Amino acid sequence: MKNLTLHTPEGVRDIYNSEYERRLDVLYNLRKDFKASGYTPISTPTFEYFDTFSKEVGSCKSNEMFKFFDRDGNTLVLRPDITPSVGRAAAMYFSDTDEPVKLSYEGNVFINYHSLQGRLKESTQAGCEFIGDSSVDADAEILTIVVNSLKSIGLKEFEIGVGHIDIVKGLVEAASLKAEDEERLLNLISNKNFFGAKDLLESAGVNKSLIELFDLTGKILNSPSEWKNYLEKAKKYKKVYDALEYLTKLYEILKSNGVMDYISFELGMISEYRYYTGIIFTGYSYGVGEPLVKGGRYDSLLRHFGKDSPAIGFAITVDQLMLALERCNER
Template identity: 85%
Template sequence: MKNLTLHTPEGVRDIYNSEYEQRLDALYNLRKCFKEAGYSPISTPTFEYFDTFSKEVGSCKSNEMFKFFDRDGNTLVLRPDITPSVARAAAMYFSDTDEAVKLSYEGNVFINYHSLQGRLKESTQAGCEFIGDSSVDADAEILTITVNALKKLGLKEFEIGVGHIDVVRGLIEAANLSDDQEEKLINLISNKNFFGAKELLQQAEVSKGLIDLFDITGKIMNSPKEWAPYLEKAKKYKKVYDALEYLTKLYELLNKNKVMDYISFELGMISEYKYYTGIIFTGYSYGVGEPLVKGGRYDSLLSHFGKEAPAIGFAITVDQLMLALRRQS
């Protein structure tokens, strides 16, 4: 029988010497960047009650969480995502204020991926949450901080794709599909199989005008000029039209903040996190397969914990960031 005492479980690893020193430096610089932007640090527990990350929250699949029990029989989980933890803490400690709350964090998250996926089951995240402001200015601030933080750490080659949850959601609602067809369509768009998506829509006898508008989900665009031809068609579908108009305002602010060199718009973007309600974004760098940053607006999440407040935030996966920096060098 294999002696396991000198080995780590699958999906976790030791980090030491210069690699660990570089990681500590990166976390220090991220912390400094977040503080300069006006975000106060918060630390939440490594494990919490299962309900904090339940299906209603929409953070992580139940079978991908590490679960265990306390002495009273309550189900606990190692946190798979820090955002719900910060939302819970904000609802608890800032319940009596209507002012905006800006929080930053760092910590490890744990997701029990299938072994064949070859992904780390423990990773380090650092990020910010802007709670209590529903404006497009708050969205622009979060995206600007994300870009500036990555640049400050020395990352040169990266791109953040920005979408809006209501583009795809509005199109699918307008298509009036069955539950089975809707699920298949979401999977096709998520996997960027736009030919398959078009074929499904044709088989469902969706109108040609709406199918033409679905073309927008396969586009990566750099400015509102590129989605302007779709706006006239989108006027029939308020949710889609409003989302495109919102992204136009966001572009203007991001352009003013001089960060558009690192941002594009992916209008077919879908997130596995169910709590997102507005813009969503994902960042990648050359030679790194996994996202190094994820974020978005989640205006309904805090209500799960008893506080009605809009919010937006992001998380940088430090493991992927360090890999990108090494490959860049």
């Protein structure tokens, strides 16, 4: 029988010596950047009640959470996602203010991925949450912090893809598909199988002009001028049209902030987290297969905790960031 006393469980690892020192330096610099941008640090518990991350919240899948029980029989989970934790804390401690609240955090998250996926089950995140402002300026502020923070710690090659939940959502609603076809379509778009998506739409009898508008979901664009030709068709579908107009406004602010060299628009982007309500974004870097940053707007999440307040935020996965920095230095 294998002696397990010297081994870590699958999906977790020890970090020590110079690697850990570099990680501490990166976390320190991120914390400094977040503070300089006006974000106050907050620390939330490593484990919380299951309801904080339940299906209604729209966070991690139940079967991917590490669950256990307290002495009273309550179901607890190791947090798989820090955003709902910060949302709960904000609803608890800032319930009586209408002023925007800016919070930053760092901590470990735990997701019970299938062993065959070869992914870390414990990882470190650092991020910011901007609560109480629904404006496009708030979205631009968050994206600008992401870009400038990654640049300031020495990451040279990275790209932030920005999408909007209402583009795919609006298109799928307009197609009026059967439930099983809708699920198949979303899977095809998520997996970037756009030819398969087009075949499904044609076989379902969706009108040609709407299918042409679905072309947006397969494109990575650099500016609104590249989706200008789709706007006339999109006028028939308010949710899609409004999302494209919103991204146009966002682009103008990001351009004036000087960060568009690191940002593109992925109009078919979908997130596994169901609490997102507006823009969503994902960041990648050279030689790193997993995202090093994820984020988006979640205007309905805090209602679950009793505070009706819009919000947007992001989380940098420090493990992927460290790998990206290492790969950049190798080039």
